[in-house]
Amino acid sequence: MKKILFLATFISACFFISPAFAATTYYVDFVGGLNTNAGTSTSTAWQTLDQFADNARVAGDILIVKRVATSTVSSSIIFTSDGTLNSPITITADYNNLWNDFATSSETFTPTFGSTFMASSASTTSAFPNTWIYVQGDCSEQNATTTIATSCELAYEVASSSTNGISLYLPYKGNQSGAGLSLRVMPAAPQWSNVTASFAFTLNSSAYWYLKGLDLRSTSNQCVVSISNAVNTGNKSEILYDMILQGNGAGDCGVQGAGAGTLIKKTRIFNVVKGFSSSSATVTTVQMVVQDFYIDCNSVGSSAAFGLESEGSSVNATNGTIVKCTSSSIHGNYNGVSTFINTTSSAPPTGLSANGYTLNNFEDNFSIVGLNSQSSNQISANNLATTTMSSTANLRSGGGPTNELIYPPTGTGNTGISTNFFPFSFIKLFEYPIYADTTSRTYTMYFNSTSTSQFVADPSKTEMWIECEFYANATNAERKLTKSTSVANFSSSTAWQAISVTCAPTQSGVLYLRGWYGKPSDGYNAFYMDTTPSISP
Numbered sequence: 001m002k003k004i005l006f007l008a009t010f011i012s013a014c015f016f017i018s019p020a021f022a023a024t025t026y027y028v029d030f031v032g033g034l035n036t037n038a039g040t041s042t043s044t045a046w047q048t049l050d051q052f053a054d055n056a057r058v059a060g061d062i063l064i065v066k067r068v069a070t071s072t073v074s075s076s077i078i079f080t081s082d083g084t085l086n087s088p089i090t091i092t093a094d095y096n097n098l099w100n101d102f103a104t105s106s107e108t109f110t111p112t113f114g115s116t117f118m119a120s121s122a123s124t125t126s127a128f129p130n131t132w133i134y135v136q137g138d139c140s141e142q143n144a145t146t147t148i149a150t151s152c153e154l155a156y157e158v159a160s161s162s163t164n165g166i167s168l169y170l171p172y173k174g175n176q177s178g179a180g181l182s183l184r185v186m187p188a189a190p191q192w193s194n195v196t197a198s199f200a201f202t203l204n205s206s207a208y209w210y211l212k213g214l215d216l217r218s219t220s221n222q223c224v225v226s227i228s229n230a231v232n233t234g235n236k237s238e239i240l241y242d243m244i245l246q247g248n249g250a251g252d253c254g255v256q257g258a259g260a261g262t263l264i265k266k267t268r269i270f271n272v273v274k275g276f277s278s279s280s281a282t283v284t285t286v287q288m289v290v291q292d293f294y295i296d297c298n299s300v301g302s303s304a305a306f307g308l309e310s311e312g313s314s315v316n317a318t319n320g321t322i323v324k325c326t327s328s329s330i331h332g333n334y335n336g337v338s339t340f341i342n343t344t345s346s347a348p349p350t351g352l353s354a355n356g357y358t359l360n361n362f363e364d365n366f367s368i369v370g371l372n373s374q375s376s377n378q379i380s381a382n383n384l385a386t387t388t389m390s391s392t393a394n395l396r397s398g399g400g401p402t403n404e405l406i407y408p409p410t411g412t413g414n415t416g417i418s419t420n421f422f423p424f425s426f427i428k429l430f431e432y433p434i435y436a437d438t439t440s441r442t443y444t445m446y447f448n449s450t451s452t453s454q455f456v457a458d459p460s461k462t463e464m465w466i467e468c469e470f471y472a473n474a475t476n477a478e479r480k481l482t483k484s485t486s487v488a489n490f491s492s493s494t495a496w497q498a499i500s501v502t503c504a505p506t507q508s509g510v511l512y513l514r515g516w517y518g519k520p521s522d523g524y525n526a527f528y529m530d531t532t533p534s535i536s537p
Contacts, residue, residue, distance in 0.1 A: 023060030023087060026052055027098070030069035030190060042066075042098050049091065049192060053077045060087035065214065066099050067132075068187035076200050076220075083208035088239070093189050093213030095152040096141045104136070105183040109165070111135050111172050118172065119165040121180075127166050131158050132186040132213075138174040139184070155186065155213075155242065157268065169268050169294045170321075189215040195248040195271070201225040203238060215244040221251035223277060227262055237261035247272040249300045257288045265291045271298040275305040275325070276315070290317040297325035305345065306338070317343055342367055344390075366390035368402055371531050372431035388427075391528065396446055396496050400532025404429065408517065408525050419463055419518050429515035429529055436470060436511040440504035441537065443468060443513050446530040447497045449490040456522040458491050463519035466499050471507035490527060 026039045026046065033045035039052070046052065048071065052063040060083065083089035105126050109118045127133050132155050139152035154174040160167045192214060193199040200220040203209060211225070218224045224245040227238050238257075245254040245267065254269035255262070256277045267290075269275045275295035276288065297303035305322040306315060315338040322345035342364040365371045365388075373388065391405040408417060408427065418425040430445075445466050449455060465484045472480030488497035503511060513533060519525065 023058055023062070025062045025064065027064050027066075028052065029066040029099075030071040030192075032066075032069075047071075048073055049077055050075065052091065053079050055080065057081040057083075057089050059084040059089065059208070062090045062092065064098060065091065065093050065190045067094050067101065067190055070191040071193065073193065076198075076202055079203050079206035079209065082206055083210075085208060085237075088208040088210040090210040090212065091214065092210070093242070095139070095155065095186070095213065097186075101187055102141070103185045105133075105185055108180045109135070109183055110179040111174060111176055111181060113173060113177065114171045116159070116168045116171050117165055118168070118183075119179075123163040124161050124166055126185045127158050127183055128161055129158050130188040132156065132189065133158060133166075133183045134186075135172075135174050135176040136182045136184055137176050141184075157189070157242075157244070170266060170292055173292075189213055189242075189244055191215040191217065193217050195219055195246055199224075203227045208237060210239045210241070211243060212239075212241040213243070215246070217246045219248040219250060219252055223253040223256035223274075224272075225254070226256045237263065240264045240267055243267040244270070245272075246270045249273070249298060253277045254295070261287045261289070263289045263291075264293065266293070268294045268296075270296045271300065273297075273300055273303050275322070277306070288315045290315070291319060293317070293320040295320070295322045295325060297323070299324045302326055314338065317341070319343070322346065337361075339363065340365070362388075365404075366402065368531055370432045371404070372433075373404070373428050388429075394448065394450060394528050396448070396530045399446060399496075399530040402531050403528045404531050405528055406517065406526065408519070408521060417518050417520050419520065422518065423516070426516050426518035429517055430513075430531070431515075432513045432533060434511045434513055434535075435509070436503070436505050437508045438505050439537070440502060441535055442500050442502045444498050444500040444534040444536075445515055446534070447488050447490075447499065447527055448494070448530075449488075449527040450494055452490070452492055452494060454524050454526055455490040458487055458489055459517065459519040461485050461487055464488060464499075464515075464517050466501050466513065466515045468501050468503040468511055468513050470503050470505040470511040471509045472505065474506045477507075477509075496530070 024040065027042050028039070028047065028049060028051070029042070029045040030047060033047035035047050035051045037044040037046055039046040045066065049063070050073070054077065081089060103126055105124065107124055108121045111118050134152055134155045138154040142151065156168045156170060156172065158166050159169045193216065195217045196219055198220050199218040200222050201211070201216060201224065202222065203226070216224050224247060225240065240255065240263070247253070249271045251273060253272050253274035254276060255264060264276070275297065276290060295305045297305070303325045305325045306317070317339070318341040320343040322343065324346060339361040340363070344367045362373045365373055368390070388407070389405050391403045392401070394403060395401070406427065406429065443466065461484065467481055467483045469479050469481045472478060482501055482503055484499045484501040486499050488499060490497070505511060515529070
């Protein structure tokens with residue numbers, strides 16, 4: 001019995017966490033707080049973020065910031081501590097009504113999954129621009145919780161309101177539907193600094209920080225949030241969630257991510273030269289994942305939604321809306337690889353515009369389901385990049401609702417397209433995965449050049465073709481590749497040109513229909529592609 005009692009006492013001692021090392025929840029109120037307070041309750045809140053971030057913290061520490069308050073402090077934050085993968089250090093806006101400043105809408109609303117508009121039963125009197133809402137049933141408020149980082153993942157910022165509803169920046173993806181639902185309305189995100197201050201959230205070496213629900217503003221040319229950690233120091237990451245990042249339209253950007261990994265989700269960026277940048281002369285392993293984002297460059301000159309300038313960099317961007325930017329893709333430099341999935345843009349996505357081998361993949365391009373394309377090249381310099389854009393001009397009679405407009409690069413040799421280096425110097429125009437049975441079918445895509453002066457010579461069948469890859473063995477998963485042999489007449493006709501390929505699978509499964517373009521430039525060479533394939537029978 002004594003041995004059992006001793007063992008139990010020993011185990012308890014091993015699992016006892018000293019208060020000096022236990023994670024703590026702290027509070028900040030930009031208006032009503034004082035840095036001389038203890039900071040451990042809403043009534044004894046600190047006043048600034050510096051009080052939390054500039055001092056040593058323990059992995060798992062959380063700082064909760066009162067909403068709607070604005071701080072005029074312009075000094076940059078100096079992060080001094082590391083969290084861990086299982087216990088990041090968190091700075092978050094209040095999602096749990098800890099200051100009792102949330103309200104329930106007096107009107108009811110009709111949320112629709114995937115829509116940015118919610119119709120209301122009457123003119124809204126509570127959900128105004130910059131407030132945040134969630135549909136009751138999607139979140140729950142836990143006044144005593146310390147698991148703040150994952151609380152209320154379905155809150156949304158209101159972009160505008162009218163007599164018949166509200167509009168959001170990001171589409172609603174909650175679990176509620178139908179009319180007659182109430183909203184829980186939260187005050188605006190807490191604002192730190194302003195766009196006239198050279199302020200930046202700079203994470204140079206501190207890692208595993210979780211930033212959520214903050215409105216950060218800056219004129220810094222190092223970006224509002226600058227992450228340059230984990231340089232040759234292993235896997236360290238940062239997470240930005242529900243953030244608002246605003247610049248002054250001069251030399252700034254929203255987020256610069258340099259290091260092992262950065263996840264950015266449900267974040268709005270406004271009035272910047274670049275939305276996201278991973279540029280760094282000394283960092284060669286940038287990995288950035290961006291999900292559910294909204295970028296408004298506000299027509300800033302030479303603005304780009306993304307800027308990828310580091311060697312060996314990787315960007316994966318999913319479900320994004322880009323407005324008022326002059327370009328919306330990656331400016332690559334040496335072995336950059338990026339993927340855009342279901343991203344819409346008011347500007348064409350620029351494919352190649354810097355040095356080195358760059359590969360850009362576009363899935364559900366321009367929010368056209370199934371339109372998958374690729375832009376890649378082995379280049380040393382290129383002033384006019386490979387560019388594609390969605391267009392509703394020049395639609396083909398009997399065709400689909402959209403065209404893809406292609407501007408191939410004008411360079412030659414290492415600075416343009418080369419038919420000797422497939423597939424790296426070719427443009428993948430599209431890739432459609434199609435479930436096919438064993439019926440032989442003919443697939444046709446249509447192409448058009450609106451002026452015969454665009455092309456001196458027509459692209460040959462080895463410079464422009466469509467192909468299908470399908471199962472051609474009844475007993476195993478061997479695929480066959482069949483290419484088209486017809487040639488588009490661009491040099492002497494402005495009519496739509498059909499290019500077809502016939503595929504006869506011997507086993508049911510996914511068939512890939514693709515299109516490639518690789519003609520070296522002999523003029524402007526711009527042309528349209530009807531994005532809807534014709535399939536018969």
